[in-house]
Amino acid sequence: MEKAAFKLDEYHFTKASLDFNIPDGAELNISFNPRGVLYVKESRYELNFDVKVECKNTGTEVINVSCVALFSFGSPVTVAEIPEFFYPNSLAIVFPYIRAFVSTISLQANVTPVVLPTVNLMGLTEDLKKQTTVIE
Secondary structure, three states: OOOOOEEEEEEEEEEEOOOOOOOOOOEEEEEEEEEEEEEOOOOOOEEEEEEEEEHHHHOEEEEEEEEEEEEEEOOOOOOOHHOOOOOOOOOOOHHHHHHHHHHHHHHHHHOOOOOOOOOOOOHHHHHHHHHHEEOO
C-alpha cells in the first residue's frame, strides 16, 4: 500500500470569539478565510483557517474562530508539486474540528448550542492556493 501524500500532525486554536446573544430565528452568514505557508525544507504546510459567522439581520459578528493546522508531506515538495487534492482535503480535514469546537464552547456556556453547518469547501481551493506563501 502506498503511503499518504500528506498527514495532519497537529492543530490548535489561536482565537475564539462567540457572542451568544443571537436573536431567535436570525439568519446567519458564514465566511471563510484560508491561508497557508509551505515550509519547503521541512516538507511542512501550515494552514491558517479563519471562520466567521455574522448575523444577517444586524450585521454583528457572532462567531470568529481561527485554527492553525500543521500538515507534513511524505517527501520534500515544492509548491508546484503539492498534490491538487491537498488544498480542498486539508480544509475538509480541519473543518470538523472547528465545528466541534464551536459546538462544545456554546454547549458549555449553557445556551442553545451553535452548530455550524456541514459545508462543501471545494470552492475555497483557489483561495487557499492564492493565499499560500512559500518559505524555502
